[in-house]
Each structure stands twice: as structure tokens, then as C-alpha cells.
Amino acid sequence: MxxxxxxxxxxxxxxxxxxxxxxxxxxxxxxxxxxxxxxxxxxxxxxxxxLPAEIKIPPVPQVSILYASNGKTEIARFYDxxxxxxxxxxxxxxxxxxxxxxxxxxxxxxxxxxxxxxxxxxxxxxxxxxxxxxxxxxxxxxxxxxxxxxxxxxxxxxxxxxxxxxxxxxxxxxxxxxxxxxxxxxxxxxxxxxxxxxxxxxxxxxxxxxxxxxxxxxxxxxxxxxxxxxxxxxxxxxxxxxxxxxxxxxxxxxxxxxxxxxxxxxxxxxxxxxxxKGDLGLNPKAQAQSCENGNTAYGFFCGWFLDWWKSNPKFGKTRTEREDDLRKGGYKIVSSLDVRMQKAAQQQIDERLDVNSRFATGIVMVEPGTGRVKAMAINRKYGIPKNQGKKTYPYTVNPLLSGSNVSPGYQAGSTFKMFTAVAALEKNIPLSNTIYAQDRYVSQYNGGCKTGPKYCPKNASPTMKGLQTMSSAFGESANTYFIPLEEQVSVKAAVSAAEKLGVEFRASVDVKNKRDAQTDPTAWGSFTLGTAQVSPLDMATAYATIAARGKYCAPLPLNKIADQEGKPLPELSNPTCKQTIPKQVADAAADMARCPVGDNSMVGLSCTHPGGGRTAASVGRVIDRPVAGKTGTTDDNNAAWFVGFTPNLAAAGFLANPDKYLDSVPNTQIPIDATRDALNIALQKLPVKQFIAPTSKLAYGVRVTVPDTTGDSVDSATRKLREAGFEVRLSPTRVSSDIGEGRVARTDPAGGSDSTKGSVVTIVLSNGQPPEPEKPDPSEPGEDPGDQIRDQICSTNPALPMCQTEPGGN
Missing domain, CATH: 1.10.3810.10 (Biosynthetic peptidoglycan transglycosylase-like)
Incomplete structure (x- = not known):
């Protein structure tokens, strides 16, 4: 007073x-x-x-605190x-x-x-x-x-x-x-x-x-x-x-x-x-700062958040200014990381691979429609303690889940077939598009092969041989379907589709390959088989874009943020999204992606061809709701992947050696099982949502009759097929036939059958030798494989126009 x-x-x-x-x-x-x-x-x-009588009171530096999505669990502090x-x-x-x-x-x-x-x-x-x-x-x-x-x-x-x-x-x-x-x-x-x-x-x-x-x-x-x-x-x-x-x-x-x-x-x-009386009663609590000293359970998410912040122009002109703003701004940051989902993902990882393994396995979860990252789990410890014996594990601060120029990611294998499929769908090539999948396919791409200088991949199993649709080939992961499909749409278009969905190419070799593919139609033919290095965050984001009906959302680590006075700053935490591919294309791609995991196409397309099998059928058996996804392995099993998604959650899991990319992984099933079970737990408190069925145009296209060109010259057969609306490929392998040498012995699909307009018809020439009698091979095309596919479709969809008339027409 x-x-x-x-x-x-x-x-x-x-x-x-x-x-x-x-x-x-x-x-x-x-x-x-x-x-x-x-x-x-x-x-x-x-x-x-x-002296002036007024003094300006500046804001004083305050600690910024990063919380999990519950707003209570502290992840890390940042301060000067x-x-x-x-x-x-x-x-x-x-x-x-x-x-x-x-x-x-x-x-x-x-x-x-x-x-x-x-x-x-x-x-x-x-x-x-x-x-x-x-x-x-x-x-x-x-x-x-x-x-x-x-x-x-x-x-x-x-x-x-x-x-x-x-x-x-x-x-x-x-x-x-x-x-x-x-x-x-x-x-x-x-x-x-x-x-x-x-x-x-x-x-x-x-x-x-x-x-x-x-x-x-x-x-x-x-x-x-x-x-x-x-x-x-x-x-x-x-x-x-x-x-x-x-x-x-x-x-x-x-x-x-x-x-x-x-x-x-x-x-x-x-x-x-x-x-x-007595001593001071000290009970000091260390106020550690930054990600490597924060909550270790969320270290890799925190490291990615910090890099995201320093890369975001909303927080300053330079990376230094942005970090300074974080360390002085006194922000209360509620992140997107979901404690429950993170725990589920980490538990599945820990059960399958020890932190002292030279192999890394991890899972990233992303919310479709917002890009918010819900979980980042891996069998590594985020921190800077020195590892024993010159090892790079278990402690590291390398962005093994989010990627960087230093750590660009891992070859993603057949998960990249999604990007070729999207490029095809963008060109109105439907899911029913048929291509005869050979055991080994000699492509137009450079790369070398035992049979010549051209890239000639084969399938993982002989059972994949035969007439495949895009849906069945995706379900079985038939390489020799997607290489000719990539030829049809171009590597350039497939690369563009990947980038529109959210993939970033960081490795110098991939940047060069991408540049070459812009002008050279023979470059980077292996792209569709996933030879590029990408991060799990990239792949979860890309498949989340499919789940969000083609709406790409930049990966986001925030739910909300407030300044030191408690004022909300929604402009800093709102999702950044844009429609990068048409909704109908994404719907068709999602329907196709139901095939590998055991779900069925919403429009009755077969998810396998006769004799084939799905690559991840256990996913659909465990997850009791509409689900889709794709497996991926590389040559010699140097990496293994599974990317799964529902309309409201996407998850990407991988297994690889981050320090030695040519090291074969011990068990390619780990990413499938771990990601499946983590996704199943994470989805338990989310509403069940349905996929949208693809349009008839992108499911079946226009069905027309394949002209019978048996005995024709290559030029004559090519002309007839193109006039009927087909793409034409010439098989490098000739077959025994009663037809004269160099003339058309058959086409795949066969003449007289019906197929999708714009699809590929492969011309097979005679070698002039009479055929030897042999038992019928059920994996070879039958008399009318196009009719067989039509019959399969019409058995479940009799109301379709194509099922009301005879095959053929426009």
C-alpha cells in the first residue's frame, strides 16, 4: 500500500x-x-x-513446445x-x-x-x-x-x-x-x-x-x-x-x-x-531442448518436423531465420502425431526386428485429404550417442523415414506400378486393358539383357504368364504387363504421375534418369518396377493422394499452432492441398489396388488371371473394411515394401539396409505383416468409409473386335489393327506354325475376340516350322481370350451395355 x-x-x-x-x-x-x-x-x-518518455516493450524469447496431437504429450522443446x-x-x-x-x-x-x-x-x-x-x-x-x-x-x-x-x-x-x-x-x-x-x-x-x-x-x-x-x-x-x-x-x-x-x-x-532450516531441497529438472534430447519415442517425427519448419517460407526468409523464430517465438505447437497410432506402429516394428539389426524397417502413416502425418516408427533410436564398432545404428539422426539428399530413401519395387497405371488411366486406358504377359519381355528400353542390348525383365513367377488386365496384373504384380503398358504411356508420363501424387526424387542418379526420360523414349524403362529411391513418407503420401480421390496434400506435421500469447495461427497449420489427378482416375486406381490385398473390384473385374494369385491377400483377411494396397520387392530382394490404404488412412512400410542398398533383406514378408497389423489397430477408432466405384469408361473403356490377321504380312496386320483402334506391338519371339515364315501366326488377344479399344495387340510371327503336337497349356491364351474376359465381366455385371450385344462395335 x-x-x-x-x-x-x-x-x-x-x-x-x-x-x-x-x-x-x-x-x-x-x-x-x-x-x-x-x-x-x-x-x-x-x-x-x-530522452523520449515512451519505451517500446519487445517480445522476449520464449520456449516453443511441440506436443503430440492430444495437446498433452510433450515431444520436444526449442529455445535460445x-x-x-x-x-x-x-x-x-x-x-x-x-x-x-x-x-x-x-x-x-x-x-x-x-x-x-x-x-x-x-x-x-x-x-x-x-x-x-x-x-x-x-x-x-x-x-x-x-x-x-x-x-x-x-x-x-x-x-x-x-x-x-x-x-x-x-x-x-x-x-x-x-x-x-x-x-x-x-x-x-x-x-x-x-x-x-x-x-x-x-x-x-x-x-x-x-x-x-x-x-x-x-x-x-x-x-x-x-x-x-x-x-x-x-x-x-x-x-x-x-x-x-x-x-x-x-x-x-x-x-x-x-x-x-x-x-x-x-x-x-x-x-x-x-x-x-535444512538444505535447499533442490530437485532440479533438466530442460533439454531439440529433437535429439526430447521424447525418444517420437524422435524421427520430431526431426522431420524441425526440417519441415526450417524449409517453410511461412516462418522466415532463410532457414536460419526460421529456426531462430522457432527458438524464440514461444509457440505452442500441437502436432499431427497420434500417440495411439504411433504406439501401434512401433509395437509392430519392435516385434519383428531388433534395434541392433543392420536392416531398418519402418512405417509412416498419413491422413488422406489433409496430409497430416500420424505416425513415424522405425527400429532405430533418434539421437547422437556414439555407436559401437563404427556402426551407424542404432543411434542416428538421419531422416530414414522422411528422406533427404543425404538419405534419399530405398528402391520401392512394384509399388511404382501404381504410377504407370495412373498415367495410363489419365490417357483413358481402362482397367480392363489387356496385354499378353510373357515370361520375359524384351522392351524398347536400353539396359541390356542376355538376349540383346534391350531391357528385358521377367516375372517373379511363371504363373503370371498369359492375358492380363491392368487389374489382374496389379493384383499379381506382373512385370511383363507393366513394362509394355509403360511403353504405351511413356516413362515421362509415369514419372509425372508419381510426382503429382507426392513422390520426390532426391538421389542424383534418379534426377539424371528423370531428366533423360523427358526426351529419350528408351530411357529409364525400369522405372515402373521401382528402381528409384524414395522415402516411406513419399509413398504414404502418394497412396494417400489416391485414397483422397486425387487430392494431393503436402505432408503436414501440425494440427494447430498458437503464438506466445495463445492466439491461434491457423494460416500456419492449415493443410496445403490441390487436385493433381482427376477424381475418376483415382477411383479407378483405388479399385485396381483392392486386388493385391484380397478385396474384390467394385465393378466385377477379375483381380487375377487363370492360375494367378494375389500378392498380399492376408491384408484383406485381417482388416475388416474396404482396403487397398500394393507390395513391392526389388531384384535380389534388396528392399521390400507394402503400402496399404483406406479412404481415411494410408501407411507405407519398408525393409532395407540404409547403408548397403545391395544387401538382401532377411524376410520380404515383414513390411506386409507389420504394416497390415499396425494399420488394423490404427483404424479401430476411425469410421468405416467406402471407396468410390470407377466409371464404366475407366473400368472397361470401349470394347471392339480384334481383326483376324492370321497369315497377313506385318504391315498389313498393323494397318488393320490400328484402324480398329488398337496399339500394336511385335513380339520378338517367333513361333512354330503352319503359316509361312514371317507371316502373322497369331495375335494376343486373338483375332475375332473383343478387347478394349486403345489396348495393345501383340503380333506373333511364324518361324516357318510346323508346330509339334502338345498338350494344351492353361496359361496360354485360349481360342477367344477376349470372350473369356467378357464372360467373366458379364457374369457379375449383366446390365452393362457390352453384355447386351454381340462383341464389337464402338
Missing amino acids: KLPQDRTLANVVSLVLCGILAGVVIAAAAFPAVGVSGLTAKSASDSFSD ENRRNVKLGDVAPVMRQAIVAAEDNRFYDHQGVDARGIVRAFVRNQSNGQVTQGASTLTQQYVRSILKYGATNSEELRLATEDTAGRKLREMRYAIALEKELSKDQILENYLNITYFGNQGYGIYAASWVYFSKPPSELTLAEAAMIAGMAQNPTQYNPVENKQFGTKPAEDRREYVLNQMVKLKYITQAEADAAK
Whole structure:
């Protein structure tokens, strides 16, 4: 409570400070060593009067905290100064009293400058010949901190911190002005939040935690007195870091503060004596910062979040500015990471592969339609401890799940067939498009093969040989269907489809291959078989785009974010999405992707051809809702993948050696099983959603009759087939036939059958040798394979137009 005589005295001080004595008394009181020879009464008065009366209060650095999506589970902290502002009402009353007793026992009596304190300091300093008492009020100390934090260059910082009379004059001038703008409680609150209390405790909230592991509202009298004592000299009195004298200086300082509190009648002598007993009761809690020191269960997500933040122009012009903003901005960041889904994914990983394995296996989950990343799990530990024996595991901070130029990802195998299929669907090539899948296919692409210089991949199993549709070939993962399909649409178009869905090519060899494929139709034929290196985040995002009906959403680690005042900043956390492929194309691609996992096509297309089998049928048996996906393995099993999705969640799992890409993985089933079971658990609390059936146009296209070209020359047969609307390929292998050498022995599909307009018809020439009698091969095309496919379709979809008329027509 302010007393009348003190208010009067304070008003007199304000007048005196504007007068002739101000500079002389202040300088002599605070800086006797400097003297007053260079500071005349008039110059002091003039400089004081010339100072501006208003001071701009800058925001002080505060810690930004990253939480999981529940807003409670802390993932990591980011800061330059470990500070978190609190309201005065959230500070224990004894703490407020202790700081006043320690630093300014007349705080509630003066108006920014304490005249009595100045005179007392003047007398003591002059008698001692040195500064033993500074006479700064709590308000002046706050002003000094404001000027320091508000400095924008080295000169302003020097003026704010130098030991000169000029600095004292500025502080007093601003202190008087500040007390007219802010209440005492506002000043005290700001002082407690800005002051450094040692041991990385910037502000009372952090100080309370770094010394006693509790919020400031719970501080006891003894604890408050000790912390208040830190303000004068946070190095000398620091009980945690004082190597020379230990806790003795802090204990002595605590006793001084308690005695001051008794004098001010804040506490009784008995209360003070009780608080002096015993040790300091320290219970320090480390306030670790950044991802490698945060919650290890979420380390790889945190590392990706930090890289995402530093790459986002919303937070500054440069990566340095953006990181500085994070470390000073005091943001409350609620991330997209779902604790339940993360736990499910990590559990499946841990059950299948040890952290000390040289192989890495991991799962990334993404929400379609928002791009929010729900989980990032891997059998590695995020951190910087040194690994034994020059190993790169289990500890690492490499972005093994999100990718970078240093860690570009892993070859994704047949999961890339999705991109060729999307490119085909964009060109209106339907799911029923038929191609005869050979055991080995000699392509137009460069690459070399035992039979010549052209790239000639084969299938994983002979059972895949035969007439395949896009849906059945995807279900069985028939390489020799997708290579000719890639020839039909071009590698350039397939690469474009991958990028539109969310794939980023980081490896230098892939960047070169992509560039070559833009102009060379014979380049990068292996693209559709997944020889590019990509991250699990890329693949989860790409398949999430399919699940979201062609709407690509940039991967997002945030649910919401608020500034240090608690104001929401939705513009920083809203998804960034755009329609990159038509909805109908995505619907058709999703229907096709039901085939590998055991679901059935929504429009009755067969998911396998006669004799074939699905690559991940167990997924559909375990996940009791509409689901889709694709497996992927590379040559020699150097990597294994599974990407699965529903309309509301996508997950990508992989297995590879990040340090040795040619190392064969121990079990290609691991990504299928781990991703399937993690996805099944994650989906349990999500609503069941249905896929959208593809349009008839993209499911079946236009069915026309394949012309019979048996016995024709290549030119004549090619002309007839193209006039009927088919793409034409010439088989490099000739067959025995009663037809003359070099003439058409047959076509695949056969002449007279019906097939999709725009699909590929392969011409097979005769070698002139009569055929040897042999038993029928059920994997070879029958008499009318097109009719067989038509009959399969019409058996489940009799209402389709193609089922109401004879084969053929437009």
C-alpha cells in the first residue's frame, strides 16, 4: 500500500531528476569511480529532458513446445532462452513477496525511481569509494532488460548494458514513464518473466522447474526465497553450478531474503526461522531442448518436423531465420502425431526386428485429404550417442523415414506400378486393358539383357504368364504387363504421375534418369518396377493422394499452432492441398489396388488371371473394411515394401539396409505383416468409409473386335489393327506354325475376340516350322481370350451395355 508521504516524495524525485541535481547525484551515487568531472549539472539535466518518455516493450524469447496431437504429450522443446511467460496469478504469493524483498523493498511506494535509495546509495558509495549499492529499483531493472532485448544492433546493446551515468539516466527516465503506463502488478509480472535466475532458468516459470521441478504456483517460502536471491547474481548464487562454494552462497542469500521479508512484515520471524532450516531441497529438472534430447519415442517425427519448419517460407526468409523464430517465438505447437497410432506402429516394428539389426524397417502413416502425418516408427533410436564398432545404428539422426539428399530413401519395387497405371488411366486406358504377359519381355528400353542390348525383365513367377488386365496384373504384380503398358504411356508420363501424387526424387542418379526420360523414349524403362529411391513418407503420401480421390496434400506435421500469447495461427497449420489427378482416375486406381490385398473390384473385374494369385491377400483377411494396397520387392530382394490404404488412412512400410542398398533383406514378408497389423489397430477408432466405384469408361473403356490377321504380312496386320483402334506391338519371339515364315501366326488377344479399344495387340510371327503336337497349356491364351474376359465381366455385371450385344462395335 502506498503512503501519502511516500507518494509526495516520489513526485518530488521526478521533479528533481529533471533539474540540475539529477545527473550529479545519480552519477555520484551509482558510479563514483567514473566521477562527475565530465558530467555538468546542465548537461545532465538537458540529456534527461531530451530522452523520449515512451519505451517500446519487445517480445522476449520464449520456449516453443511441440506436443503430440492430444495437446498433452510433450515431444520436444526449442529455445535460445528457456523461458515461458506466466500470469502473476500463477505465481505463489510468497514468490512475489520474496522478489520484492530481495530487489526493491520500496517497490509499492515509489513511482519508478526511489529517492531514498538514491541518497542511501550516494552516501555509502562515496564513503567506500566504490559501487557497493546501485539504487536501481525493480522497475529500472525491468527497463534495463527491455533495452537489452530490444537492441537491434551492437551499438544499441552497448548503450543498454554499459556502466555509465548516461545509461542510468535513460533507465530512470523510462522507469518513471513506464509506471504511468503499467500497474505495479503488471511490472512485477513482466519482471518475473524476463529475469534470469541462473541454471538455464529464464523467467520464474523455468526457474521453478530447473531448481525444484514444480510450477511457480506451488513454490514454498524457502524455495521462493532461494530463487529470489538468484536475481542479483545468478552465477555466484547458483546452487547447482557453483563448483567452488557449492550451495553455501545460495543458503546465505536465502537467509538474507527471508530476513528482508520479516522486516517488510510479509512473514513472521518464526516462519523465517523454519524456512532457514535444512538444505535447499533442490530437485532440479533438466530442460533439454531439440529433437535429439526430447521424447525418444517420437524422435524421427520430431526431426522431420524441425526440417519441415526450417524449409517453410511461412516462418522466415532463410532457414536460419526460421529456426531462430522457432527458438524464440514461444509457440505452442500441437502436432499431427497420434500417440495411439504411433504406439501401434512401433509395437509392430519392435516385434519383428531388433534395434541392433543392420536392416531398418519402418512405417509412416498419413491422413488422406489433409496430409497430416500420424505416425513415424522405425527400429532405430533418434539421437547422437556414439555407436559401437563404427556402426551407424542404432543411434542416428538421419531422416530414414522422411528422406533427404543425404538419405534419399530405398528402391520401392512394384509399388511404382501404381504410377504407370495412373498415367495410363489419365490417357483413358481402362482397367480392363489387356496385354499378353510373357515370361520375359524384351522392351524398347536400353539396359541390356542376355538376349540383346534391350531391357528385358521377367516375372517373379511363371504363373503370371498369359492375358492380363491392368487389374489382374496389379493384383499379381506382373512385370511383363507393366513394362509394355509403360511403353504405351511413356516413362515421362509415369514419372509425372508419381510426382503429382507426392513422390520426390532426391538421389542424383534418379534426377539424371528423370531428366533423360523427358526426351529419350528408351530411357529409364525400369522405372515402373521401382528402381528409384524414395522415402516411406513419399509413398504414404502418394497412396494417400489416391485414397483422397486425387487430392494431393503436402505432408503436414501440425494440427494447430498458437503464438506466445495463445492466439491461434491457423494460416500456419492449415493443410496445403490441390487436385493433381482427376477424381475418376483415382477411383479407378483405388479399385485396381483392392486386388493385391484380397478385396474384390467394385465393378466385377477379375483381380487375377487363370492360375494367378494375389500378392498380399492376408491384408484383406485381417482388416475388416474396404482396403487397398500394393507390395513391392526389388531384384535380389534388396528392399521390400507394402503400402496399404483406406479412404481415411494410408501407411507405407519398408525393409532395407540404409547403408548397403545391395544387401538382401532377411524376410520380404515383414513390411506386409507389420504394416497390415499396425494399420488394423490404427483404424479401430476411425469410421468405416467406402471407396468410390470407377466409371464404366475407366473400368472397361470401349470394347471392339480384334481383326483376324492370321497369315497377313506385318504391315498389313498393323494397318488393320490400328484402324480398329488398337496399339500394336511385335513380339520378338517367333513361333512354330503352319503359316509361312514371317507371316502373322497369331495375335494376343486373338483375332475375332473383343478387347478394349486403345489396348495393345501383340503380333506373333511364324518361324516357318510346323508346330509339334502338345498338350494344351492353361496359361496360354485360349481360342477367344477376349470372350473369356467378357464372360467373366458379364457374369457379375449383366446390365452393362457390352453384355447386351454381340462383341464389337464402338
